[in-house]
Every structure is written in C-alpha cells, then in structure tokens.
Amino acid sequence: MGIFRMPSLGADMEAGVLVEWLKQPGDAVARGDIVAVVETQKGAIEVETFEAGVIERLLVTPGTSVPVGTPLALLTGAGESVVLPSPEPQPSAPPAPPMRAPAPLPSPPPVTTATVPPPASPAARRLATERGIALTAVTGSGPGGAVLLADVERAAAMPSASPQPRGLDVVQMRRAIAAAMARSNQEIPHYYLSTTVALAKANAWLAAHNTERPPEQRLLLAALQLKAVALALRRLPEFNGSCIDGTFRPAEGIHIGTAVAIRGGGLVAPAIHDTDRLAVDEVMACLRDLVARARSGRLRSSELQDPTITVTSLGDRGVEGVFGVIYPPQVAIVGFGKPVERPWVVDGQVVPCPVMTATLAADHRVSDGHRGALLLAEIDRLLQEPESL
C-alpha cells in the first residue's frame, strides 16, 4: 500500500491545488509516471509517482487546495489486498469523477485564482501540450463541454490561439521567490567569487558545430556552460547538494537547476537531471524543452524537487555579471554574464577577445573561498576545451 501525497515543490510551497487526475482507479502506474496535475505558484506541475502499483482510490477532488503532504490517492501493489487507512485531512472528499464521463466541474478552489481546465480526452490533452495551447482556451464540443482532439486541432489552426502562459500567476510567483530569497539571505552565509572566462575557443567550436546543422540541432553557449559546471562539480562535490539544519548532504546525482525567466516577470529553475552524464546535444535538447515548458507552465514535479545547484545565465543581452542568491536548501549558484568583446592578452599581445564573467555564490557553512575558486577555475578550464565537454 502506498500513499500518493501532495508534493513539496520547493522550499517556498505550503499548499497546492489538485487540478486534474491523469490516472484513474484501476490504472497501473510505474515509478515516474505522471499521475496528477497540481497548480502551484510555478504554474501547473505534472506530479510523478515515486511508487509503482495500481491506483486504488482517489482521495481529493480536482479543484481542492490541500497542504503539502496531504494524501491524494492510494496505491496498491499488484495482487495486494486493499486496506484503506483513514484519510486524514480530506475525510469528506469524494473520489474524483472520472474524466471519461465528464461531470460538471467542481466549484472553483476557495483560496486561489487557479484556472481549472475543462475535461479533455487524452489525445486532446497531448496535442494541446505539444502545441502549447491552454485547454481552458479551447471550446470543447464533447459531452459536458469536454475538449476533444478535433477541438484542439481547430484551436491550433487558428493564428489567434497563440500559446498563453497557462496557470502562471506572476503575483503568486513573486511572493514565492520573495519568501525563498528572504529565507536564503537570513539563513545562508553567502560568499561571492568572480572570474573572467575567455570564450574564443568555445565560440569557435560552437560556430563550427552549428554551421552545417539545421536550426533545431544548433547549440547555444548555455549548453556548454551547463555541461562545464556539471563536470566541474564531479571534482568539487561540496557545491552539489543540500544543507538542512546546518548539515550538508552531498547529492548523488548532478541535477542542475537552470534559471528560466518567465515572460512578463518571474523565474523558475527546474532541473536537468544528470547533466554531467548527458552529451552536449542532449543538454541542449533538455534546455529547449525545459524553457518551453517553464514558460507555458507545465513542468514536472521531479524537475522542481531535484535541483542540486542552480545555474543562471544571462544570455547575450543584459549585463556582464550576476551574483546569485542561493535557493535553499541548495548550497551554491553559478552565474554567467553576457559575453562581451574586451582587450585580452594572448602570448604577450593585446588582442580583442570575447569574454564573460563567471560568478559563484556559495554557502560558507559548507565551503570556503579557496574551494569556490577551484570550482570556477575548473569551469574555466573546461570551457577552454569545448570539444571535451
């Protein structure tokens, strides 16, 4: 018997709204399957199960806001007999109506402005996700207003159905960021380091790599930055992990939280799992996918729960340096500024050279400036050998 609970999707989350069940009683689930969609300050999050089994019973109705940790559903293992524990915080919540027989939507959540999507067929939902179309923006022609595949196809064909950030509440997100950052500044004794990294080799390698490739296979500097940080962390594991109540636990994997700016304001830093084990092309594919889903408000729970460090990259606009605030309980954040052309000395000659500022903000409870300097130096060294990344 397993219990599928409202997950904590970050230090700042206290409650979430269950918006949709993607599995129904009787459905078998494997570890990592997406079971439900939960509305949070970071958008609509697809929540995965950690346990395999069969969905026995759904305990919470879509539209309900419940605290982190609340049981949402019961799972049994194959062949296991059903023993229902007394459902704690939701004693009166009836099982959710199955999506296959759409019923009138439950009353809107009492404490949030979350948008409850209409019932939709799985094919319709899949296409809408692919095209970045909010189900709430589609007029359903199915029973009870359910959105069918044809409805989504029609919406996708309309130029006006451009993707709108779905379920992203900028005010809520700002509050969440403020809470996490205030806690960070109160609890974490930050120290800051900065260095300048020459980019001539990385840029030349990228240009050569991209020249023969169609746009969807091209790389951005960000992919090299992420891979370099990931490999550097293998040598300096004290920057990769969590510090809870003053005790540091190094993480088993290197899951880099990648800061993504949300259009119109806000920020989220979902994980690229096992960044160190991915080829640069795979890092780039993950990054593209993650940015798109972060902006349309459709991340997965593991992507928000698993980051072991954060990287923030300012891209080719903006300013030259960024000194990050650590996202607790992480212990470090690496920042990359805008690449700029500067006079640089190579073999005794001053030459124009593309450079960028790399920074580290790290937790003094866990590491000190000497080790931090080694981390930045290792990142620099790796970026001078882009072919080895």
Added chain:
Amino acid sequence: MTPDDVRHVVLEELSNIAPEADLALLDPAADLREALDIDSMDHLNFVTALHNRLGIAIPEVDYPRLTTLDGAVAYLMADPAIAAKAGIA
C-alpha cells in the same frame, strides 16, 4: 510569396515567441531582441520556426540580418526558394 506574405509569416512566428506583444505597434526598423525582449533561446526558436515553415537554411552567420522585421523580410525574400514560391503563393 510576396513580401507581404513573408512579413505575415515572420509576424506570426514572432507572436508565438512573444504572445503578449502588440505587433501592430512594432517599429519595423527596431532591434527585435530589444523591442520584444527576445533572448538567445527565443531567437533560436524563431529561426527554427522560419526554417521549418519556409525551408530556408538561415546559417548562424546570417543572424545579424534578422535583427529587425524589415531586415528579416528582405533577407528571406532574397532567398531563391522564396522567390520561386512567388508563383504558387
């Protein structure tokens, strides 16, 4: 395709990237990255979309020619493949 057709395609793809922007107010000579707050990932998605819709290679060295709306339309119209589509458009 006529320049107006190409402009329509470019504007549609820009609106997919910056859905909140009112493109009717876009200065055709303005730097798109500044005017629409487009980052390097957005720009790559823009180039990818134009490539997929129009079948034009758009190598990286040509990115500077896509800096403005007018520039992008002129660049795309200069491609023989686009000119050849004039008959069908």
